[in-house]
Amino acid sequence: GDSVTQMEGPVTLSEEAFLTINCTYTATGYPSLFWYVQYPGEGLQLLLKATKADDKGSNKGFEATYRKETTSFHLEKGSVQVSDSAVYFCALRSGGSYIPTFGRGTSLIVHP
Amino acid sequence: GAGVSQSPSNKVTEKGKDVELRCDPISGHTALYWYRQSLGQGLEFLIYFQGNSAPDKSGLPSDRFSAERTGGSVSTLTIQRTQQEDSAVYLCASSLDPHLSNQPQHFGDGTRLSIL
Numbered sequence: 001g002d003s004v005t006q007m008e009g010p011v012t013l014s015e016e017a018f019l020t021i022n023c024t025y026t027a028t029g030y031p032s033l034f035w036y037v038q039y040p041g042e043g044l045q046l047l048l049k050a051t052k053a054d055d056k057g058s059n060k061g062f063e064a065t066y067r068k069e070t071t072s073f074h075l076e077k078g079s080v081q082v083s084d085s086a087v088y089f090c091a092l093r094s095g096g097s098y099i100p101t102f103g104r105g106t107s108l109i110v111h112p
Numbered sequence: 113g114a115g116v117s118q119s120p121s122n123k124v125t126e127k128g129k130d131v132e133l134r135c136d137p138i139s140g141h142t143a144l145y146w147y148r149q150s151l152g153q154g155l156e157f158l159i160y161f162q163g164n165s166a167p168d169k170s171g172l173p174s175d176r177f178s179a180e181r182t183g184g185s186v187s188t189l190t191i192q193r194t195q196q197e198d199s200a201v202y203l204c205a206s207s208l209d210p211h212l213s214n215q216p217q218h219f220g221d222g223t224r225l226s227i228l
Contacts, residue, residue: 031213032213032214034216036217036219041221042221042222043116043203043205043219043220043221043222044155044203044205044217044219045219046216046217046218049214049216051213051214089154089155093213093214093215094213095213098143098160098162098167098168098210099145099157099160099168100217102154102155103154104153104154105154105155
């Protein structure tokens with residue numbers, strides 16, 4: 001079956017540091033890949049997505065590239081802010097399933 | 113436009129009581145999902161609706177849990193005879209067309225359920 005593996009958190013950074021959150025997956029066929037963000041007390045929000053190999057999704061300074069050869073979709077940001085503190089979820093959706101598969105989430109804490 | 117709306121936002125009840133959680137998806141979204149998120153944990157899939165039918169209810173943890181959807185819109189998740197382990201945040205999500213794998217899910221802010 002499909003699966004998503006994210007790096008364990010929490011990830012703790014100082015403001016303006018570079019962020020990478022690793023995400024790797026296993027899936028049948030050619031899944032669509034997503035990053036969602038969850039701020040405290042809220043539901044998940046779509047951050048970015050990519051639907052085919054070598055696509056780069058980007059939003060709010062975050063980027064992730066769909067790497068089929070390494071089955072990865074790592075999330076990056078060049079300079080994090082305190083307001084980026086949240087939990088980040090990597091997810092995929094295969095064409096053969098109506099149910100997305102989520103990673104366990106990675107908590108990011110950014111200190112001033 | 114309006115997003116996914118869930119009510120109540122918080123619910124505190126005594127062990128053994130029944131609770132109903134409501135989800136109002138984005139208008140026109142045919143797919144609706146319920147998830148459970150325990151403190152500090154990831155998402156646990158509960159049930160998926162396509163229109164008013166539930167082709168996948170494999171995630172419901174016990175027969176105390178049930179859900180329905182009417183008019184292809186509002187959904188209710190019911191937990192009977194609540195137990196303390198039911199305490200969690202219950203999230204609802206909808207998506208436009210479940211046949212398209214590139215469609216993202218849109219989430220509500222959840223119902224935080226606390227069983228005393």
